Amino acid sequence: MLIACGVWAHGGPQCREGGCKLEFGAKSARAAGAYDxxxxxxxxxxxxFLVMYAEGYGRIALRAAEIGEASWSYLAARYAWTPNGRINxxxxxxxxxxxxxxxxxxxKTITLFVTAPTRVSGLEDYDDWLSAVLIHExxxxxxxxxAYGLPWLGRQLLGKYVAMNQYVPAWLTEGLAVYEETVSTGGGRGRSAYVDMVLRTAAxxxxxxxIDQGYRGYPNWPFSNIAYFFGGRFQLYLAGRFGEDALLEYHRxxxxxxxxxxxxLPSKLVFQESMPSLWSAFEDDEKAKAEAxxxxxxTSTSLPLTTPKRITFHGGECVGPRVTPDGRSIVFSAxxxxxxxxxxxxxxxxxxxxILLDDTLSLGVSFTSDGRAFYLQQAEINQRYYAHNNLYRFDLERKSLEAVSVDPLEVSDWVASSGSLRAREPDVSPDGRRLVFVQSPFGANRLVLAWVESDGRTIHPRVIVPAEPDVQLSNPRxxxxxTAIAVARFRAGRRDIVVYDLTGAITYEVTRDRSQDTDPTWSPDGRWIVFSSDRSGIYNLYAFDTHDQTMRQLTNLITGxxxxxxxxxxxxxxxxxxxxxGFDVYSVPFAPADAPRVPYTKAPLTSTxxxxxxxxxxxxxxxPExxxxxxxxxxxxxxxxxxGWSTSSYSALDTILPFNDNWNLFPALIANEHEIYGSLSHFGADAMGTQSYALNVNYGTLTEAFGGSASYAYDGLEPTIVVSGTSQAVTFSRRVVVEQSGTMPCAYGGSGSLQSDGSALCYGPDQGQYDQRRNTARISLGLPFRQRHRISLGYAFERRSSLxxxxxxxxxxxxxxxxxxxRxxxxYTYADTRSFPYSISAERGPSFGIALEALSKGLGSDYEAFVLTSExxxxLSMPWRGFLLSNHVLxxxxxxxxxxGPDLAETFRLGGATGRSAVTTTTxxxxxxxxxxxxxxxxxxxxAGSAEYRAPLIRIDRGLWTxxxxxxxxxxxxxxxSGRVFDALSWEKLRRGFQDxxxxxxxGELRADFIFFYELPLTLRVGYARAVRxxxxxxxxxxxxGFYFELGTLY
Incomplete structure (x- = not known):
């Protein structure tokens, strides 16, 4: 991954034949459905290489292939490794x-998002976005x-699961990729002033x-970027201290x-020190550089160290502060x-x-001239496949949010196939009649000026700065x-401040150099253009005087x-x-005329x-060039x-078939509510996830039975089609009962009882266990829609018999x-729940699933019945906040x-504490x-119902070294x-059920959340339960x- 982002999950029950349960892991092939x-x-x-691209992206695909081919032998020589086959x-x-x-x-598959970064986040320091992201990946x-030595031999049997560098902390994998993007280009996060800021401030x-906190999913600032920022700089430190050959030898x-x-072991062999010891030395080195x-x-600048006033105290990610037109308040996102x-x-x-808006993080806002509303951008999920930006208008008096729309006659020219404008960073003109924003078609950027109708929502846009290849625009003001618009423009490896007139002609270039200049804004009198720049090595604020074309430094910070x-x-x-x-809103006095001048020189124009x-x-x-x-x-x-290069229509057969450098065989131990079973699994998928298959064979230790499954999913259409077959043993807490004539003892082992007619009922000896073999063939159609909904339709034929x-x-x-x-x-399922980095479970919102099943002899069944399962x-997030009070959940x-129906053929089972996790499941x-x-x-x-009050006790977020x-x-x-079962459903039994x-x-339960093996989340539960009725x-x-110990959670 180029960027590690915590996933704030939206989860819910998955309805399948036989019931609705929350799925923690796919049991069968299920196409990813990532592409339209x-x-x-x-x-x-x-x-x-095999480069896959949509219509209109052929030239970008060709350029990616050229960069890839130029990098292939270069990286093979550096890593002393030649990948087999082609890279997707x-x-x-x-x-x-x-x-x-x-x-x-x-x-081996790389996914490249062609949208280039424009905000300062650590990614902004690049020569060329496509080159930087491709080198990293x-x-x-x-x-x-x-793979070398014994792992290479293991790969011949187990395939790509035997790749030892998969089983390392994130700060090693991401750190090495950040190192490579730095030393193989003129930019990269290893040179970023933003990353300098994060490390310097921490030191x-x-x-x-x-070193144990550099994992994906770390919930505190700077979150997963510890792996990228600190991990990348750590590997630069190792290369600087021991040499690059030693660094790469460690990974080999x-x-x-x-x-x-x-x-x-590899650390001692190569560096003669352990990784924790080296990390401590790296920290000391960063502290020394920060103090210097x-x-x-x-001591060396004419401007004293700036001491700003802190206005907010959120920390973490805080963006887009904008002063309201009356100057009384600030709107921002955190x-x-x-x-x-x-x-x-x-x-x-x-x-x-x-709080004005929940679940929204906008890079900025822009107020209408009367201050009663503001415009903002927000990413939205469209048609299941797209996450594009759209513009919205928020009315401060009514507290209402409405999408900005284009006149219906102009939709085809401006709205992407996803249904979004793909627009960001809107700014309102002083008279409130126009809106300027950046639009991003085909990964490019263009500057758009739009007339706004009186409703404030309908716009009539026109392009004033057309899109150019590898030119990015941001933050128009x-x-x-x-009469003018200041914009941050990236072009030919330089990010500068440029001023356009309303026709799109350049009035003047404020800067033209390799400094990262961004976030322009104007002083109220129009004389000064204030912007952020890393030209001193630290992101400070500067003011450009439009009268005499001089630059002043407004802040002198140690942070940014x-x-x-x-x-x-x-x-x-x-x-x-x-x-x-992390970030917050700060303030400093604005006195540009009194600030020291900063000499600067514009670099020569360049076409490369x-x-x-x-x-x-x-x-x-x-x-690579x-x-x-x-x-x-x-x-x-x-x-x-x-x-020797060629193009063709995309075919899944190019990448899905096994033994095309994609063999895998995964051994595992998994537990359900009754037993532990061992399994061997193999799966395959084409590069774009349109087709996938999965094979599994397993053996249960309690039932002493083999089982298995095979499935295939096709997602090249809507809906997704899944065909599968399974064979499994299901255990019931029932004893086999045999009727025999005569007296005791029972001929059929176990215990028995005499009946009044002289016969005997003999109970099986298997500790109340009855095992049933279930062989099932199934076909299903699934269709997600409107982001949170999914419907499915399927047919299943199942043969059940005593094991x-x-x-x-x-x-x-x-x-x-x-x-x-x-049947x-x-x-149907619906899910609209939320969880956050500090959440101990889903924390806000509902989820629901229901499955209706009809068994019929006309379908091949021995039974006629109607079955409903639902969950x-x-x-409900509790409102209190503070020490030990935040993130409580009901x-x-x-x-x-x-x-x-006439045949009550389906059986449901109740009782127990078994949960679901990555290594446990339930039927x-x-x-x-x-x-x-x-x-x-x-x-x-x-x-069956349940109510839980959940509360965090203490956050640790630490490991044991590496x-x-x-x-x-x-x-x-x-x-x-609470709950009950019925042998046959009736109103009378429902009434009596609440009585006897x-x-x-x-x-109560004490729970601990762990991450094992760097990637595997697991909840351990120790509980005490008592049946009171x-x-x-x-x-x-x-x-x-009494007490019990379990893995996973119930819901």
């Missing part, structure tokens, strides 16, 4: 975020794919992260080590690990903060007189300043400032990319291709039904399942109830579980009062 099936894709085939590259423009990803499972491919404030030694997760920088700032992203308003003195906004009285600058816990490095280290000799920019929205012709041979006189009516079960299923959950769950007809034995009750209908375990948080829950057949369990017909032995 209505968009045709092509493949460019080169000697070492997918050109993706379905998001307006700058990112990339790489994997070697099941095949190719470094992952070479690094992850390496000076004694919050430098330890790790790839040859047959014992995963152990950094000690602080001394330099204090993303808190406690409660997520929100747009907020605060008085300019820091009092009176209020109207001048106070409305971004996104300035000047108060209407021209006395104060409000800005996005950095501190040891400026790759001059501004900071250490120098680029490696032999690094950057090819010329690629025209966008153009496709390839045969004469565009070098000899073991039954005696001839078995009373089968006392056992779960056997025979043929053929059609209609399912609803609701999570979680509610209700499940209902029943069978109606679909199982409903937990703590305080009872597992599956203590079963029947043809079930009602060992593969991280202790995240300790939390607790108190619960009430209801089971209720109460108790049980059905009259249930034997006392079916209670399970």
């Amino acid at each position: 099936p209505d968009v045709p894709y092509s493949t460019l085939r080169t000697p070492h 590259i997918i050109i993706n423009d379905q998001t307006d975020s700058a990112n990339g990803s790489a994997t070697i499972l099941p095949s 190719l470094a992952h491919i070479y690094h992850l794919d390496m 000076l404030n004694d919050v430098f992260p330890s 030694k790790y790839a040859a080590n047959p014992i995963p997760y152990i950094t000690y 920088m602080l001394l330099q700032i204090r 993303s808190s690990p406690v409660d997520g992203a929100r747009v907020r308003r605060i008085d300019i003195d820091g009092s009176g903060e209020e 109207f001048s106070p007189d409305g 300043a971004f996104q300035p906004s000047i108060t209407p009285d021209a006395q104060t600058i409000i800005y996005r400032g950095y501190g040891p816990d 990319v400026d790759t001059t490095p501004r900071r250490w280290p120098p680029p490696n000799e032999g690094a 950057i090819p010329p920019p690629a025209p966008f929205r153009t496709d390839l012709a045969a004469d565009d291709l070098p000899e 073991d041979a039954l005696p001839p006189d078995t009373i089968e009516r006392l056992l779960p039904r056997s025979g043929n079960f053929a 059609i299923t209609l399912g 609803g959950r609701y999570y 979680a509610l769950r209700l499940g209902i399942g029943f069978t109606l 679909d007809d199982f409903y937990p109830l703590r305080g009872l034995e597992t599956s203590a009750l079963d029947g043809t209908a079930v009602i 060992m593969p375990v991280t202790f995240q948080v300790l939390h607790a829950a108190v619960f009430v579980d 057949e209801w089971a209720v369990g109460v108790g 049980t059905p009259a017909s249930m034997p006392a032995t079916s209670q399970r009062n």
